[in-house]
Amino acid sequence: xxxxxxxxxxxxxxxxxxxxxxxxxxxxxxxxxxxxxxxxxxxxxxxxxxxxxxxxxxxxxxxxxxxxxxxxxxxxxxxxxxxxxxxxxxxxxxxxxxxxxxxxxxxxxxxxxxxxxxxxxxxxxxxxxxxxxxxxxxxxxxxxxxxxxxxxxxxxxxxxxxxxxxxxxxxxxxxxxxxxxxxxxxxxxxxxxxxxxxxxxxxxxxxxxxxxxxxxxxxxxxxxxxxxxxxxxxxxxxxxxxxxxxxxxxxxxxxxxxxxxxxxxxxxxxxxxxxxxxxxxxxxxxxxxxxxxxxxxxxxxxxxxxxxxxxxxxxxxxxxxxxxxxxxxxxxxxxxxxxxxxxxxxxxxxxxxxxxxxxxxxxxxxxxxxxxxxxxxxxxxxxxxxxxxxxxx
Amino acid sequence: xxxxxxxxxxxxxxxxxxxxxxxxxxxxxxxxxxxxxxxxxxxxxxxxxxxxxxxxxxxxxxxxxxxxxxxxxxxxxxxxxxxxxxxxxxxxxxxxxxxxxxxxxxxxxxxxxxxxxxxxxxxxxxxxxxxxxxxxxxxxxxxxxxxxxxxxxxxxxxxxxxxxxxxxxxxxxxxxxxxxxxxxx
Numbered sequence: 001x002x003x004x005x006x007x008x009x010x011x012x013x014x015x016x017x018x019x020x021x022x023x024x025x026x027x028x029x030x031x032x033x034x035x036x037x038x039x040x041x042x043x044x045x046x047x048x049x050x051x052x053x054x055x056x057x058x059x060x061x062x063x064x065x066x067x068x069x070x071x072x073x074x075x076x077x078x079x080x081x082x083x084x085x086x087x088x089x090x091x092x093x094x095x096x097x098x099x100x101x102x103x104x105x106x107x108x109x110x111x112x113x114x115x116x117x118x119x120x121x122x123x124x125x126x127x128x129x130x131x132x133x134x135x136x137x138x139x140x141x142x143x144x145x146x147x148x149x150x151x152x153x154x155x156x157x158x159x160x161x162x163x164x165x166x167x168x169x170x171x172x173x174x175x176x177x178x179x180x181x182x183x184x185x186x187x188x189x190x191x192x193x194x195x196x197x198x199x200x201x202x203x204x205x206x207x208x209x210x211x212x213x214x215x216x217x218x219x220x221x222x223x224x225x226x227x228x229x230x231x232x233x234x235x236x237x238x239x240x241x242x243x244x245x246x247x248x249x250x251x252x253x254x255x256x257x258x259x260x261x262x263x264x265x266x267x268x269x270x271x272x273x274x275x276x277x278x279x280x281x282x283x284x285x286x287x288x289x290x291x292x293x294x295x296x297x298x299x300x301x302x303x304x305x306x307x308x309x310x311x312x313x314x315x316x317x318x319x320x321x322x323x324x325x326x327x328x329x330x331x332x333x334x335x336x337x338x339x340x341x342x343x344x345x346x347x348x349x350x351x352x353x354x355x356x357x358x359x360x361x362x363x364x365x366x367x368x369x370x371x372x373x374x375x376x377x378x379x380x381x382x383x384x385x386x387x388x389x390x391x392x393x
Numbered sequence: 394x395x396x397x398x399x400x401x402x403x404x405x406x407x408x409x410x411x412x413x414x415x416x417x418x419x420x421x422x423x424x425x426x427x428x429x430x431x432x433x434x435x436x437x438x439x440x441x442x443x444x445x446x447x448x449x450x451x452x453x454x455x456x457x458x459x460x461x462x463x464x465x466x467x468x469x470x471x472x473x474x475x476x477x478x479x480x481x482x483x484x485x486x487x488x489x490x491x492x493x494x495x496x497x498x499x500x501x502x503x504x505x506x507x508x509x510x511x512x513x514x515x516x517x518x519x520x521x522x523x524x525x526x527x528x529x530x531x532x533x534x535x536x537x538x539x540x541x542x543x544x545x546x547x548x549x550x551x552x553x554x555x556x557x558x559x560x561x562x563x564x565x566x567x568x569x570x571x572x573x574x575x576x577x578x
Contacts (some may be wrong), residue, residue, distance in 0.1 A: 062562070087562065111562040190543040193404070314537070
């Protein structure tokens with residue numbers, strides 16, 4: 001009965017339309033073309049240099065975190081698609097294969113049931129999963145996203161996954177052969193900074209750093225622990241550095257810059273470090289602030305997100321300027337005022353790089369990284385909580 | 394698990410009665426590496442300020458009714474929240490010291506020391522997380538005084554401390570008084 005009535009209504013509507021507008025008066029004599037179904041878009045295997053991977057941490061639904069593929073040069077439609085990065089997950093973007101990897105955690109009944117930790121392999125073009133590697137033990141570290149809790153080593157053939165139970169360890173994963181190689185126990189040490197050809201460095205609670213070399217089977221071959229180099233009380237370093245070549249530049253809560261050469265098997269500090277300096281307008285003083293607070297350009301300049309209300313406890317509050325520093329000259333070369341309070345920054349690897357700023361209100365703004373000029377905004381249409389930004393190399 | 398719960402509670406209350414915050418942290422750092430006493434879900438204040446469920450959202454106040462425990466427990470500036478990081482359980486069906494129905498309280502917590510503005514005592518506050526139900530999404534609050542990088546877990550609020558629970562899925566955070574720091578009374 002209902003369908004008969006619907007047909008009558010549709011027929012009546014069609015008839016009245018025809019009467020009201022005879023074909024001879026139709027300004028568009030050709031109807032719109034029929035469109036194919038199904039129709040699913042595909043991305044290029046190599047992402048353009050203006051694209052970034054934005055990790056949407058999605059605080060309000062942590063089980064539904066996402067790795068969003070974003071064209072920072074397309075303000076009308078920046079969101080290209082996303083892959084799942086579930087439950088305090090991490091995402092890696094490969095430069096040697098058309099793949100993305102997410103380290104994530106699932107429960108069989110969404111928030112309860114059997115736990116599964118997994119590295120999921122995603123096809124960069126289709127954004128569909130093409131494989132997975134199960135992580136044993138239900139111990140994958142769950143924290144607000146630090147890129148350095150999930151990193152490549154061995155020429156992107158392996159990945160390293162941080163664990164926290166709160167006992168600390170790292171799981172070595174063979175991405176090519178899709179299997180777990182084993183665990184490296186790291187009591188008292190956190191985060192992963194790839195070092196040498198096949199190994200990593202980690203910072204430890206006693207202020208030291210340890211560099212580890214892995215053998216061909218992913219087992220620990222050797223390790224070297226430094227003297228204490230990290231004043232965690234007074235000059236704690238933000239966990240995510242900016243890379244200039246294989247030198248990792250860290251910034252401290254109070255604005256010191258320190259470089260560590262990670263090209264050899266053992267991390268070595270570059271020079272003696274230096275301070276970002278001060279500026280007018282600080283109340284009480286300018287300090288780095290935000291989440292991903294330091295970025296680098298291909299030219300080797302460092303960009304640091306700065307908060308004028310710097311004090312103890314302000315280090316995650318975000319910043320209103322980006323200061324540009326030339327580490328070779330140990331000098332600040334520019335200050336870039338922002339459109340809003342930024343929380344994470346990254347530079348594209350375009351010939352003329354753009355500075356991308358994820359703001360505390362989830363808006364993402366784009367600037368010319370050389371001149372500091374504001375170019376355009378992507379609005380808040382990309383991610384609910386854009387936590388980290390990763391440039392496409 | 395119940396035994397672990399009881400052990401943790403006894404430990405926390407014992408520590409609270411017998412030590413200052415500084416010595417507590419030193420003790421934790423020195424003896425409990427890899428064990429179990431620490432913080433809550435991490436969230437940047439920046440995000441807290443911008444999120445729809447941020448602690449600044451319009452809602453009627455919820456107070457203790459006791460002049461000795463002043464303040465609105467739905468707001469991030471309530472005195473017990475000096476080192477909290479996450480959704481306030483008071484806004485999530487629970488209370489300042491109880492988890493919402495359906496969740497499981499984490500036995501593993503970050504313990505902060507917060508000064509009561511009325512009686513001027515420094516209280517040991519245990520920020521037990523409530524786990525096993527998806528993110529509450531209301532009253533997000535993050536304060537980072539004393540927060541240090543993940544290399545020092547006992548001083549870092551970026552970790553999810555839904556550990557030792559059946560599910561590691563985070564819902565909200567409580568702020569339970571477990572004692573008074575003797576040297577700061």
